[in-house]
Amino acid sequence: MRSFDWDLLQSFLAIARAGTLTEAGRRQGVDHSTLSRRLAGLEGALQTKLFERGSSGYALTADGLALLKHAETIESTMFSIQSDVGAARTEASGVVRIGAPDGFGTAILSPAIGRLQRDNPDLEIQLVALPRSFSTSRREADIAIGLSHPDRGRLHVRRLTDYELGVYGAAEDAARWARLTDPQDFTRVPFISYIDDLIFTPELDYLPAVAKGIRPRITSSNLLAQKEAAAAGAGLCVLPCFLADGDARLVRVLAGRVALTRTFFMVVHSDTRDLARVRLTADFIAEEVRRQSDCFLPQRG
Structure with missing residues (x-):
């Protein structure tokens, strides 16, 4: 050999x-x-x-x-x-890859991640914001943001935050949405949601928790595409409040009646959690979530 x-x-x-x-x-x-x-x-x-x-x-x-x-x-x-x-223990340098759902990666991490890189110029940050799960065990990401607590593997898991979701529609159709008085009324209007066989985690299967019998007429695997379709007037859609509340094109519907809660977890493999670049980036993400806590749970803020 x-x-x-x-x-x-x-x-x-x-x-x-x-x-x-x-x-x-x-x-x-x-x-x-x-x-x-x-x-x-x-x-x-x-x-x-x-x-x-x-x-x-x-x-x-x-x-x-x-x-x-x-x-x-x-x-x-x-x-x-x-x-x-050596240096990897104390110096934040090299590549760190973050895998995150598209909504969280786009709305929360993308606007903030530049500050981390500016403060650590030797750090190269790869943000993979896609509608999928990421495995730190298979080294698909150094840091993975997910919607469930993994139950196996040599992983370090940190609960980041709960977040609220509501039903949103186009603000220009607010008068139409105001005529809806019960969640069951959603079965009578166009709805936008995920493609059933492309839902990558059961936590995204929202509609049964909203009302029985909702049949979406427009579906997409991408949360941002769903949001844009709703803003353009294609129908109602379940969206995270942190993604939708700041968009003037959208209005929340039956806010007092429909509020779902999900949780973001941050996962790092035990082998890499003490590397400076991974530790610093994970701490930055946790602090950014704390800083923006009001947008995740607006009705509790």
């Missing part, structure tokens, strides 16, 4: 977690041909095949699964070394 270095194992882990060379290369910041060469080098050094290549991507072989366990142990050790020894 020939010797090999940590870079080859990092590339192996990226492919195993992403499932494709293209996605793994994007996460590592290298092109897929470089990853392909690294994988070939590792397979040559170990004299075994680590992946089965198929039309849907790369699947681990039995030897690949065995290596994955050892590689993740080595990765944990490397993170521990960075946390305990």
Whole structure:
């Protein structure tokens, strides 16, 4: 067996977690041909095949699964070394990736994150604001904002805040919405919501909690698209108050009758939580949420 270095194992882990060379290369910041060469080098050094290549991507072989366990142990050790020894423990530098739902990432983090970077010029911040969940165990993000408390894994979880959601419609149609006196009346007007089979977490399945029988006529996987459709007069929509209350194009409907509550959690993997760049960014996010606390629960403020 020939010797090999940590870079080859990092590339192996990226492919195993992403499932494709293209996605793994994007996460590592290298092109897929470089990853392909690294994988070939590792397979040559170990004299075994680590992946089965198929039309849907790369699947681990039995030897690949065995290596994955050892590689993740080595990765944990490397993170521990960075946390305990040297500059990574005290200096906030390098890349930190934040994975967040589209509404929170756009309305809360995007306007604030520049302050963190200006105060820490050696920090490179990647904000991935998408309607999906993020796994810190698979290194999809260093810090993940989610709507549920994960029940497994070596994770450090911080409850950020509860937040309120209400039903909103176009302000220009306020007279129409004023004629609605009960949540069941929502079944008689156009409604906007998520595409059922693309709801990435059950916490976003709002409509049964609002009224029975609501059938949305316009659906989107993206919360910001739903908001824009509602503001343009396409129908009513359940929206977070922190996203909708500051938009003059929108008006809340039956505010005293319909108020849902969900929770944001911040998740960091135990291996990386003590790295300065991760610790500083996580603390910044928590403080920003505290600073904007009134917008998350407006009826309690």
